[in-house]
Amino acid sequence: MARYHEVADALRERIAAGEMPPGDAVPSADRLAHEYDTGRDTTLKALKLLRREGLLVLGRDNIVRVGDAPRAAATADTVVDVPPHGVVRARMPTPWERDELGLADGVPVLVVRIGEDEEVHPATGTVMRWPAG
Known part of the structure; x- marks a missing residue:
């Protein structure tokens, strides 16, 4: 499994567990890269994947935030x-x-x-x- 998928999975789990509720600002790519021991590009790729899925959204203030979790x-x-x-x-x-x-x-x-x-x-x-x- 590609490393960015692992980071995306970890963030999905945090969102599903309520550790990162809807509307919360997502930590910076640099901070996440340090936390998950990856490169910044890998972290950015994971964030992009989660944005495409609708789990993360870019707010009007240009801050990436947790979106409303899609329902099953x-x-x-x-x-x-x-x-x-x-x-x-x-x-x-x-x-x-x-x-x-x-x-x-x-x-x-x-x-x-x-x-x-x-x-x-x-x-x-x-x-x-x-x-x-």
């Missing part, structure tokens, strides 16, 4: 029934959709298209259900 699919907020002729695709949200849906950076949306109509749902907290066939 088992605790879905929304279940979308997709009809047999429906099409689902994933994409990154527009800035307006990110604000409207309250999404963290790096969280994609699922677009359900039925004929000419489209529904946009956050990829976290949404389960797509197709009819048994």
Whole structure:
């Protein structure tokens, strides 16, 4: 396993355990590199990975903070029934959709298209259900 994955896993565990709650500032890359005995580039790569996952967000103050932890699919907020002729695709949200849906950076949306109509749902907290066939 690449070293940056190990650092990312360790930070994920700290976030999941509540040691780093949502909104908390993340220690600097230099401090984390010292703490995990890695190079700064390795630590930056781990932070970038966690930002893509939506666990970390860049605040308006340019400080990296812990984002809202994504919920597991088992605790879905929304279940979308997709009809047999429906099409689902994933994409990154527009800035307006990110604000409207309250999404963290790096969280994609699922677009359900039925004929000419489209529904946009956050990829976290949404389960797509197709009819048994």
